[in-house]
Amino acid sequence: MSAAPTALTEFVATVPDRIWLALLVLAFGLVAAFVVGVINRRLLTRAGVPEVIEGTAFERTAREFDTSTVHILAKLSSYFIIAVAIIVALTVADIQYLEQFWAEVAAFLPQLFVAVLVLIVGVVIGDKAELLVAERLRGVKLPELGVLPPLVKYSVVYVAALIALGQIGVQTLALVVLLAAYAFAVVLFAALATKDLVASAAAGVFLLLQQPYVIGDEVRVAGERGVVQEVDLFVTRIESDGEEHVVPNHSVFRDGIVLIRD
């Protein structure tokens, strides 16, 4: 009857204190990981993340494996905490071998965690951006525009991958240069393509605020005479004898306006 407790006491006495401490840390880590995982999942769900990322490729892939992006993110934080707990436990237990290795892993782990997080968030945002652009372009049935959505997606993913790689300390200078060249090309192209549009919009703001002419006035702008039918941000529509002239606002502004009164 008294043999069992004695054996237990002996067993407790033989195992060093720090091992118990390590086990305690480990247990605490497991509980914390579980709690953080659950809280994370609830927070993400409450923030409406599942609705926002509904239909993205990443989410669909996740669903195929019977999970979801929110679950993956929550699991990720759990695994991170478990890994940290294991390392702390090992340190507390004072297991000598591979100490150097573990120290480096401990320093590297948060970086890896952030990198994976950035990558997942980047892929999801990329997918979402692709969906949004594709939806916007759906009304315009032009096959050439089909390249745009993937382009947007991969730009976002590329930036996310860059950040992730930078996070875990990989040399990314060449990739950054590539990104800069790409961004420069996009900006230059956009500036060239939208030069007139931007000028028209600036003139359009003036026309809409000041209203030098209103719908129904007879005017002559940019060499066309007629009745104003519509003024919007970019163009003025002038109609005369069944001809409707669509005059860009920047040329209205540049050439001046003649109001015809009689």
Place this chain on the structure above:
Amino acid sequence: MASLTDHLSDLVEDADAVLLFSPTSSFYGRFEDGDTDIIVVAPDNDIDAETFVELPLPFDNVKDRIRFGIEGAIDADLVSEGDEVACIASVFDGGSDAVIRVTVDETIHTGIYDLFVNSRAEPSVIRDVFEVAIELGQKGQKGKPVGALFVVGDAGKVMNKSRSLSYNPFEKSHVHVGDPIVNVMLKEFSRLDGAFIISDSGKIVSAYRYLEPGAEGVDIPKGLGARHMAGGAITQDTNATAIVLSESDGLVRAFKAGKLVLEIDPEEY
């Protein structure tokens, strides 16, 4: 029971096309493999049907809905005159509960489709104005029935064929029909005399306009008042569409090219 089934098969026998009104995607899927042409008529093409006619208003009157669908189908060369079409629509709330056989001929051509799609103004603008007029007809102004006249599209010409009765409350403002706040404003201003003038893109150009069109040869039904006459006449003189809410009988009527095109009872919406 056999005769009932016979009658149904008579109804759909050698139909040249089938018009599905707002079908669910599973309902549409059941038709997809058949050999007759399927034309989907719905507010949105959310089931990705190949041949699709957009329905700008959920016409409560099934006749109007079918006319609109068939006219849209004619316009898109999906059916032609002389064709027999079977329409599957929902008459009461809920699923598709009726099969209606229609012969496509000129009597079907009332111009409802034309009113929305081929007007100068955008279809969504005409729809928004209709919705304001219908809502105004339902509720009235502080419970009392109210009349209103909206002239949509070709605003430049309409402005030159009308004069101002008073200060224009919409001067220097950039408001468009369809914004909820604007609908409230339009309702408030509907107690004013005169017409609202709305541009092709939906901008409210003016209120308080007295229309001065030439009313010769305007053919509108007898018994309608001065408001309808003015609305009908301005559409003959210009390319505008007039949407009139009658104060006396509470109906919303649309005129185009001097003719009455559509009549809607707001109470049915």
